[in-house]
Amino acid sequence: MTPVDVHLQRILDQIEPIPAYDQPLLEAMGLPIAEDIVAQAPLPAFDNSGMDGYAVVFKDVAEASEQRPVHLPVVGEVAAGGAARAVTAMSPGTAVRIMTGAPVPQGASAVVPVEWTDAGTVKVQISRAPTQGQHIRLAGSDVQSGDALLSVGDLIGPRQIGLLASVGRSRVSARPRPRVVVISTGDELREPGEQLGPDSIYDGNSYMLAASCRAAGAIAYRVGIVRDDPQGFAEALSDQLVRADVVVTSGGVSMGAYDVVKEVLTEQGGVSFDEVAMQPGKPQGFGFVGEDHTPIFTLPGNPVSSYISFEVFVVPALRKMMGRSVLSRPMMRAVTTTDITSLPGKKQFLRGSYQVARGGATVAQVGGAGSHLMGDLSAANALIVCSEQQTSIPAGTPVPVLVLDRDF
Ligand SMILES: Nc1nc2c(c(=O)[nH]1)N[C@H]1C(S)=C(S)[C@@H](COP(=O)(O)OP(=O)(O)OC[C@H]3O[C@@H](n4cnc5c(N)ncnc54)[C@H](O)[C@@H]3O)O[C@H]1N2
Numbered sequence: 001m002t003p004v005d006v007h008l009q010r011i012l013d014q015i016e017p018i019p020a021y022d023q024p025l026l027e028a029m030g031l032p033i034a035e036d037i038v039a040q041a042p043l044p045a046f047d048n049s050g051m052d053g054y055a056v057v058f059k060d061v062a063e064a065s066e067q068r069p070v071h072l073p074v075v076g077e078v079a080a081g082g083a084a085r086a087v088t089a090m091s092p093g094t095a096v097r098i099m100t101g102a103p104v105p106q107g108a109s110a111v112v113p114v115e116w117t118d119a120g121t122v123k124v125q126i127s128r129a130p131t132q133g134q135h136i137r138l139a140g141s142d143v144q145s146g147d148a149l150l151s152v153g154d155l156i157g158p159r160q161i162g163l164l165a166s167v168g169r170s171r172v173s174a175r176p177r178p179r180v181v182v183i184s185t186g187d188e189l190r191e192p193g194e195q196l197g198p199d200s201i202y203d204g205n206s207y208m209l210a211a212s213c214r215a216a217g218a219i220a221y222r223v224g225i226v227r228d229d230p231q232g233f234a235e236a237l238s239d240q241l242v243r244a245d246v247v248v249t250s251g252g253v254s255m256g257a258y259d260v261v262k263e264v265l266t267e268q269g270g271v272s273f274d275e276v277a278m279q280p281g282k283p284q285g286f287g288f289v290g291e292d293h294t295p296i297f298t299l300p301g302n303p304v305s306s307y308i309s310f311e312v313f314v315v316p317a318l319r320k321m322m323g324r325s326v327l328s329r330p331m332m333r334a335v336t337t338t339d340i341t342s343l344p345g346k347k348q349f350l351r352g353s354y355q356v357a358r359g360g361a362t363v364a365q366v367g368g369a370g371s372h373l374m375g376d377l378s379a380a381n382a383l384i385v386c387s388e389q390q391t392s393i394p395a396g397t398p399v400p401v402l403v404l405d406r407d408f
């Protein structure tokens with residue numbers, strides 16, 4: 001059997017990042033940037049007011065107080081975005097009404113907030129002195145022209161999107177999200193909401209895997225159920241390739257008489273089927289299909305096996321395609337509060353409930369090891385990773401843990 005790390009490395013060695021292109025800003029959310037961003041202009045672009053109030057010459061109001069207020073004629077007004085109709089220069093001995101964000105008239109050397117005045121429109125009484133330059137936001141005080149703002153590989157989050165838009169970028173270069181076609185196979189499968197027969201079950205996997213794609217930052221196309229018919233599967237796969245950067249299938253890869261995924265892809269070639277030394281998730285297939293050499297992961301049908309295989313093998317591949325630098329979820333450590341038994345010769349991923357309290361991180365095993373235990377999977381928030389050598393781990397021992405549902 002192939003060790004987990006060897007299987008993952010084989011996959012990653014064959015996966016290429018998707019070429020970057022200019023994307024609309026919001027599409028790049030959560031992706032690493034593929035270009036260096038240098039400020040072409042300063043931020044703020046012009047001196048502007050930080051308060052609603054009056055632009056003044058500092059010397060005129062330096063002594064203003066409640067007892068000895070200063071009176072100035074209001075010679076005009078300037079609102080944000082209203083520069084065309086506004087006073088652009090002012091002389092000593094006058095005040096200009098100004099709104100937050102409006103360009104400060106030339107000659108002004110402070111802004112007095114309206115609260116420190118009688119709010120007059122013809123003349124204004126100022127009863128408190130600002131400091132020199134107070135409430136004037138100088139051009140370039142945030143970002144200067146030529147400043148390095150973002151570098152290749154930096155993750156684009158809400159704040160970076162805000163910055164890019166603020167410097168006038170409507171598009172940014174990033175590797176696109178991989179489009180993942182998710183196909184589940186099995187004659188026993190029915191769509192949720194349909195009537196079940198005595199031998200049928202709902203197709204949980206294609207929903208779970210499509211959701212996992214989204215959680216990983218990819219775009220999921222859920223094809224839904226394909227029956228255990230080789231020709232039907234081959235056609236469905238071929239039809240879907242036009243919109244796929246990656247294909248993920250569930251089911252049909254073990255030893256059964258109707259394991260169509262394995263049957264069809266073995267005949268077509270390009271995909272290798274391996275037994276990986278892990279539980280759940282032993283039967284794994286990975287390779288390439290179609291003219292465009294589209295990567296395909298054939299995951300086992302047992303729901304927990306499917307989920308864990310996706311987490312361990314598909315997530316790192318998708319992240320590599322998107323240009324992320326950290327590919328696999330970081331391994332944490334937590335003290336197990338339950339006794340654990342594990343299979344020899346396989347890396348076992350048990351479901352766990354992870355908690356951080358005052359005394360440190362702990363994890364308790366949730367449910368059994370069975371790869372059909374969907375209720376326990378949903379109740380868990382972590383995977384406890386037991387090495388090939390470990391068979392029994394007593395409570396109180398620190399164990400490696402993959403904490404799920406967290407960005408990394
Ligand atoms: N003789 C052997 N039998 C099995 C072996 C083996 O080595 N020798 N391996 C077992 C292991 S381990 C796994 S994992 C499964 C993998 O089986 P397949 O990938 O071929 O999957 P299926 O047989 O199609 O289904 C397995 C199981 O999962 C249920 N299933 C399938 N698709 C879905 C879905 N979309 N949603 C919910 N549940 C699904 C299916 O009904 C089966 O119960 O093989 C073992 N057998």
Ligand code: MOO
Pocket residue numbers: 278279280281282283300302304305371
């Ligand atoms: O590998 Mo299977 O996934 O053990 O149930």
